[in-house]
Amino acid sequence: MLSLQKIIITHFKNYEISSFSFDKSVVGICGLNGKGKTNLLDAIYYCCFTKSYFPGSDALNIHFNQEGFRIESSFLLNDKPHQIVVINRVNSKKEFYLNQSPYEKLSHHIGLLPAVIVAPDDIDIINGSSEGRRKYMDTMMSQLDIDYLQSLILYNKILIQRNSLLKNLAVNKIIDNGLLDVLDSQLVIPARIIFNKRKVFLEKLIPLIVEFYNKIAENDENLIPYYESKLAKNNYEELLSINRQKDMALQRTSDGIHRDDLLFELNHQVFKNIASQGQKKSLLFAMKLAEYEMIKSSKGFPPMLLLDDVFEKLDDNRIINLLDWVCNKNTGQVFITDTHKERLVNTFNRLNADGQIIEL
Ligand SMILES: Nc1ncnc2c1ncn2[C@@H]1O[C@H](COP(=O)(O)OP(=O)(O)OP(=O)(O)O)[C@@H](O)[C@H]1O
Numbered sequence: 626m627l628s629l630q631k632i633i634i635t636h637f638k639n640y641e642i643s644s645f646s647f648d649k650s651v652v653g654i655c656g657l658n659g660k661g662k663t664n665l666l667d668a669i670y671y672c673c674f675t676k677s678y679f680p681g682s683d684a685l686n687i688h689f690n691q692e693g694f695r696i697e698s699s700f701l702l703n704d705k706p707h708q709i710v711v712i713n714r715v716n717s718k719k720e721f722y723l724n725q726s727p728y729e730k731l732s733h734h735i736g737l738l739p740a741v742i743v744a745p746d747d748i749d750i751i752n753g754s755s756e757g758r759r760k761y762m763d764t765m766m767s768q769l770d771i772d773y774l775q776s777l778i779l780y781n782k783i784l785i786q787r788n789s790l791l792k793n794l795a796v797n798k799i800i801d802n803g804l805l806d807v808l809d810s811q812l813v814i815p816a817r818i819i820f821n822k823r824k825v826f827l828e829k830l831i832p833l834i835v836e837f838y839n840k841i842a843e844n845d846e847n848l849i850p851y852y853e854s855k856l857a858k859n860n861y862e863e864l865l866s867i868n869r870q871k872d873m874a875l876q877r878t879s880d881g882i883h884r885d886d887l888l889f890e891l892n893h894q895v896f897k898n899i900a901s902q903g904q905k906k907s908l909l910f911a912m913k914l915a916e917y918e919m920i921k922s923s924k925g926f927p928p929m930l931l932l933d934d935v936f937e938k939l940d941d942n943r944i945i946n947l948l949d950w951v952c953n954k955n956t957g958q959v960f961i962t963d964t965h966k967e968r969l970v971n972t973f974n975r976l977n978a979d980g981q982i983i984e985l
Pocket residue numbers: 637638639640656657658659660661662663664665685686687688689934964
């Protein structure tokens with residue numbers, strides 16, 4: 626079992642110094658626009674993932690005109706206290722402590738305190754480019770499989786080296802196949818590991834997404850998710866050598882697991898081209914709940930669930946369906962933000978959930 630009991634936020638985004646204690650498993654956070662609801666969820670997310678959910682540099686997370694931020698939080702994991710301290714000062718390396726001990730590598734923390742977040746712009750995972758869908762897969766799988774995360778870190782490192790070599794060669798008009806051969810043979814190793822792990826993982830995830838989708842949408846639309854990867858039908862080493870001329874011209878690596886995608890068909894057409902707003906939202910929630918379920922079954926306890934502005938996204942019935950599943954059929958801790966306190970209180974009452982309300 627995992628729960629957050631307390632968090633003290635200092636100079637993080639709009640917070641100067643604030644302390645919050647949580648004593649229930651369902652926590653409603655309310656406040657007007659700009660009050661810091663999303664930022665509070667992000668501070669929690671930070672403690673789980675060693676970084677913000679939102680893109681951009683850490684400097685943006687420091688309260689205007691301050692020297693740095695600090696987040697201190699107390700979690701209970703299987704009845705044992707886990708204290709996290711994050712210190713991020715301008716121009717110095719981020720410090721991250723678990724029970725007073727610094728981590729040698731931040732990646733070692735990933736997966737200890739699992740969490741799933743649903744944020745307002747997450748609909749981009751469906752509408753946007755493949756990058757968001759890879760991030761979805763990577764965030765989930767990294768929490769469950771340390772080898773996956775380490776392979777991904779290695780792959781990205783070699784990919785950067787390969788791309789900068791391609792650029793260098795083009796700028797200086799040199800052809801150095803030797804060095805490219807070395808990088809290619811290095812890149813193939815983590816690429817194969819990642820491809821195989823994604824394939825196996827998605828075989829379990831995809832049926833869950835379909836099941837949740839049909840439940841949320843309350844119908845039997847024919848949703849077909851599938852994994853797309855060039856590595857499925859090609860030997861990656863051969864592919865790299867076939868692509869070499871093209872890659873040199875483009876000055877980047879055109880194929881690899883950094884181009885993989887998780888695609889969706891609805892009634893045999895491309896989902897994002899034909900789905901309605903509501904169908905897209907249903908799919909987003911289905912993906913997030915499938916993620917929740919995968920983590921829960923793998924870890925043996927549910928991850929924390931951070932729901933930002935879900936009321937703006939779904940109609941009343943869907944909200945009740947969703948929250949009923951989240952609050953009553955699960956034992957995990959849930960944080961839900963809303964601008965309307967009334968709506969939170971009413972929803973908790975309708976669900977018979979023993980919730981705590983925090984007003985910002
Ligand atoms: N580095 C920073 N320093 C100071 N304030 C910041 C910083 N970064 C963001 N903010 C402020 O945080 C506020 C936004 O907070 P947040 O997004 O958490 O609000 P919210 O309660 O979720 O609002 P909404 O209901 O609109 O989603 C904005 O006023 C923004 O200017």
